[in-house]
Amino acid sequence: MKPVKNGARRMGRYSAFDLARHGVARNGWPRAWHNHDLRRAYDVVVVGGGVHGLATAYYLAARHGISNVAVLEKGYIGSGGSGRNTAIIRSNYLTPEGVRFYDRSLKLYESLSTELNFNVMFSQRGHLTLAHNDSSLRTMRWRAEVNKLEGIDSEVISTAQVKELVPYLDTSSEARYPVLGALYHPPGGIIRHDAVVWGYARAADSRGVHIHQNTEVLGIDVAGGAVRGVATSGGKVATPVVVNATAGWATLISDMAGVAMPITTSPLQAAVTEPVRPFLGPVIVSGSLHVYLSQTDRGELVFGSAVDPFPSYSMRGSLDFIESLAGHVLELMPSLAKMRVLRQWAGLCDMTPDYSPIMGQTPVEGFLVDVGWGTYGFKAGPVAGEAMAQLIAEGKTPELIAGFSLDRFMRGELLGEKGAAAVGH
Amino acid sequence: MILIPCPHCGERNVSEFQYVGEALTRPNPDGVDPEQWRSYLYLRSNPAGPTVESWFHRAGCRRYLKVERDTVTNEVTSVTLPGRGGPQP
Numbered sequence: 001m002k003p004v005k006n007g008a009r010r011m012g013r014y015s016a017f018d019l020a021r022h023g024v025a026r027n028g029w030p031r032a033w034h035n036h037d038l039r040r041a042y043d044v045v046v047v048g049g050g051v052h053g054l055a056t057a058y059y060l061a062a063r064h065g066i067s068n069v070a071v072l073e074k075g076y077i078g079s080g081g082s083g084r085n086t087a088i089i090r091s092n093y094l095t096p097e098g099v100r101f102y103d104r105s106l107k108l109y110e111s112l113s114t115e116l117n118f119n120v121m122f123s124q125r126g127h128l129t130l131a132h133n134d135s136s137l138r139t140m141r142w143r144a145e146v147n148k149l150e151g152i153d154s155e156v157i158s159t160a161q162v163k164e165l166v167p168y169l170d171t172s173s174e175a176r177y178p179v180l181g182a183l184y185h186p187p188g189g190i191i192r193h194d195a196v197v198w199g200y201a202r203a204a205d206s207r208g209v210h211i212h213q214n215t216e217v218l219g220i221d222v223a224g225g226a227v228r229g230v231a232t233s234g235g236k237v238a239t240p241v242v243v244n245a246t247a248g249w250a251t252l253i254s255d256m257a258g259v260a261m262p263i264t265t266s267p268l269q270a271a272v273t274e275p276v277r278p279f280l281g282p283v284i285v286s287g288s289l290h291v292y293l294s295q296t297d298r299g300e301l302v303f304g305s306a307v308d309p310f311p312s313y314s315m316r317g318s319l320d321f322i323e324s325l326a327g328h329v330l331e332l333m334p335s336l337a338k339m340r341v342l343r344q345w346a347g348l349c350d351m352t353p354d355y356s357p358i359m360g361q362t363p364v365e366g367f368l369v370d371v372g373w374g375t376y377g378f379k380a381g382p383v384a385g386e387a388m389a390q391l392i393a394e395g396k397t398p399e400l401i402a403g404f405s406l407d408r409f410m411r412g413e414l415l416g417e418k419g420a421a422a423v424g425h
Numbered sequence: 426m427i428l429i430p431c432p433h434c435g436e437r438n439v440s441e442f443q444y445v446g447e448a449l450t451r452p453n454p455d456g457v458d459p460e461q462w463r464s465y466l467y468l469r470s471n472p473a474g475p476t477v478e479s480w481f482h483r484a485g486c487r488r489y490l491k492v493e494r495d496t497v498t499n500e501v502t503s504v505t506l507p508g509r510g511g512p513q514p
Contacts (some may be wrong), residue, residue, distance in 0.1 A: 099454075252473055259465075261468070314498065353466075409463060
């Protein structure tokens with residue numbers, strides 16, 4: 001394959017015809033996005049090249065015609081939380097506000113491949129949250145009713161129905177944590193998280209957004225209570241709007257603008273096994289056992305758990321984690337005893353006191369945040385990007401994210417979405 | 426494995442301990458306005474680097490400890506008993 005000179009060829013649309021043509025001609029694919037020199041000024045600078053940052057840039061360009069936008073990424077795009085999560089998408093939350101918000105995201109995910117002209121491999125294989133005791137069954141009935149009122153496909157199903165969906169699950173009464181039923185959410189599923197990042201990057205790039213990888217933000221220039229610019233490892237940039245769309249570094253970036261955050265950062269660990277033949281349909285979540293698992297299209301089992309029990313910026317995996325995870329998975333599916341773990345990793349989660357994100361304006365004019373996404377940020381990427389773009393373009397906080405404002409902590413009006421999280425925090 | 430040298434029990438695995446939080450001075454609830462109180466409740470410095478925090482030795486001496494730790498490397502540099510200052514036995 002001949003190397004393609006940077007910016008030499010604009011990419012076209014991906015299509016079946018295109019695929020066949022390239023397959024025959026073997027002349028290489030054009031770059032999906034380009035490198036640019038850092039301009040001296042941008043209308044908007046987005047800090048963080050993950051799904052939230054790239055979606056914000058994409059919707060700014062696609063919906064609002066604001067394309068003089070830079071996305072600054074310290075590493076490579078998708079190297080943070082966007083490439084480290086377990087790629088689960090669902091909208092069966094507990095509060096009506098949470099349900100509406102995440103369902104908007106799910107709807108955007110459903111049409112994302114078409115919108116971005118990039119196959120994001122969204123596989124809506126269903127999502128099961130297991131109930132191991134009466135109180136969690138009761139909460140699930142509550143969640144199912146809230147979900148149904150909001151028009152979400154969600155219902156409580158019996159142990160026999162669970163067994164039918166997942167034959168390999170130990171649903172016997174001898175199990176240490178017997179399965180009493182489950183909250184079943186058919187539209188939930190998993191997605192190729194890297195493809196979401198690449199799809200947004202490619203679509204934003206084709207609309208004029210500059211994606212700067214290996215460009216670290218070193219400081220934010222604030223004067224007279226307003227943002228003036230950003231100092232980066234690639235030089236200074238003037239801008240009236242900076243969006244903090246980082247995960248793991250939300251506190252450090254906000255500190256640069258002098259905005260204090262109610263956030264602590266903890267790693268969340270995950271692991272993946274060797275690939276096996278498809279045997280597991282839906283995504284399985286067990287709150288009592290602190291585990292969620294799914295089988296990817298490649299056949300690997302992906303497991304995740306709760307965040308580590310203390311704050312840290314270290315992304316090293318621990319033996320404690322893999323030991324307890326393996327034990328819990330085997331309690332659900334004893335037949336997996338001979339499966340081998342391929343690798344484990346960690347991603348950084350910015351936890352807020354009320355397990356809800358912080359979005360919108362801050363006391364510094366032009367410094368916007370889309371942070372505090374804890375363990376639920378990936379599934380919210382599209383809706384967060386859409387809402388942040390709308391906020392920047394119209395200068396008004398959209399109704400959908402009004403409850404997530406930073407000043408809720410100083411007003412003492414915390415949100416309560418903890419009960420609906422997939423596993424305990 | 427992360428080891429925390431407890432002044433009473435010696436070096437122990439981090440899984441024996443419970444993280445309590447950043448070591449903060451609690452303001453007098455009668456003498457502050459709601460905003461200052463909520464800042465104490467919610468705002469955290471959350472540094473990437475050395476920090477001072479409280480830990481509880483749950484599976485050991487069951488005492489609260491003042492721990493100095495680097496949040497990037499998880500290296501524990503000092504463990505003392507709170508409120509007494511200086512290295513302890």
